[in-house]
Amino acid sequence: MSSKIGPTEAVQPFATSREKRAFIRKYWALYVISLPGIVYFIVFKYFPLFGSVIAFQDYNIFKGIAGSPWVGLEHFQRMFAYPEFLTILKNTLLIGLYDLVFAFPIPIVLALLLNELRVMAFKRLVQTVVYMPHFLSWVIVGGVLVGIMSPETGIINTILGFFGIEPIYFLGENEYIRSILIGSGIWKESGWGTIIYLAAIAGINPDLYEASQIDGAGRLRQTLSITIPSILPTIMILFLLHIGKFLDFGFERVFVFLNSLNSENGEIIDTYVYRAGLIDRQYSYTTAIGLFKSVVGLVLIAIGNTLSKKTTGEGLY
Template identity: 65%
Template sequence: MEATTAAQTTLTKKEQPRDKRRVLRFMWKYKALYLLSLPGILYFLIFKYIPLMGSVIAFQNYNLFAGFSGSPWVGLEHFTRMFSHYDFLNILKNTLLLGIYDITFAFTAPIILALLLNEVRMVLYKKVVQTVIYAPHFLSWVIVSGIFIGVLSPSSGVANTMLGWFGLGPIYFLGEDSYIRSVLVGSGLWRDVGWGTIIYLAALASINPDLYEAAEMDGAGRWRQMLSITLPALLPVITILFLLKMGDFLDYGFERVFVFQNPLNIRNSEILDTYIYKAGLTQMQYSYATAIGLFKSVVGLFLLAIANTLSKKATGESLY
């Protein structure tokens, strides 16, 4: 028995250099692809992974002049302070609500729009529509906010002008807490819905046309074809994008909220990202802001793990 185990160990050791050589030959064969991927790898390494080491300041009273090594350790003090903050629950509630609204509307709208565009048979009209709905994505949030502030203006905005046609008084959409979340979600939907259809349209283009022809011969209409062919073909893409979205659930975006904020709507528009900016940069509480950011990351990882597990069991699709 011992001789057999020793022989197996010897064979394993002999196979290891062979496996290494096989991997090196594979990498050399596809060296062009590895070189093309190198900038992306360096980007994530330099700007995503190396900065993770800075998360250590969440457990310190960080001092710019003392650095990581000279700053005193305080343990979970900043996390305790975060949870005991008088407005933290409201800020977290705003972030969660906007995240839920974003998944409910902003995530599903590109799917619906892609399905509608897929049914358009006039190629020229389809291309024009695609170009028009893609265009807002390339506008900065400062410009988008300027457009929406003008459209929603209580004195000269198009929205209030139309309300006046029905005998309704003007509404200050950006000056009332009850409307600000709708404005934030609506502006994001207008800006990014077209851009979100690109991946879905690419997936739709890869569906074999013979499937539609066979379904049509069997008497299936367009609605039945969409339910039986189009949606199942899109399901893997939808699942992967949904899982990625869950990882960023609390990352609603600083700039898209900050440009619409004012003292009148701050109660319902303050989210973790804007609070981190105010605490970390304007008040220079770097350790406290890092603790909040670390909390966001941990929650995102937790949600991603749960969603990935449920997806693997329900659909067989997962990130890992």
């Protein structure tokens, strides 16, 4: 009788502490490798959570958390009673919704298209080109796009001038800022987002495609009937992760394009927290805003995970 431990036996609860110690000694290298990640999350993710208590205080940096007076839910009431914050919350929700509707599907489509390329040299070239913007900082991306959209020297307005159209100051009008934010994000991150989808596609059993070819299925039918259903669990996991940061659109992504002329439609919670918290030193108020944003993200993940498990059987937990 073989003494080899099967896959199902390896995940069974330990009967004794001796078995547990033997298991740890056997896989000690994996525990050592995981330590930096564990320390990172403890120091930078979990430990700062204790600072969220100042959302319920009138925090004073000289008195500290222990000496600052408690004010209960005053900052949360102020947050929802402040007209400017409600406008900013609306902007954040709309921009997050646009990003979910327009930006999230692009990496999926791009991965499907890249998967159809048969000339490997050309495929690698295309992948490199679409990946490269990811490695540029938002400061560089902002500088490039500001130059492209300049009303005097920008290439877009130069082309419009050939058709007799007056120059448009894209970053000086509220109606364009949301499209600029979403479009720049698609250009910068879509290529990088295809990596996980291409890896999922590579894991599909080739026998499925061979069987479909025998049945006379073309490339489009194979994509619709095999590729997309096979990567659907991956799509759902990334979708859940995306809605978890629905209100966390990104400070740098917006700040480089924001100015007094487009802030009515462009300012989001992150830029408002920077202005009210760091510049105006309203620490308790902005902590309350951050706590509210985290709770909303947690609720969205819980709802999305429940719906995903009921519809596809896949979830984060």
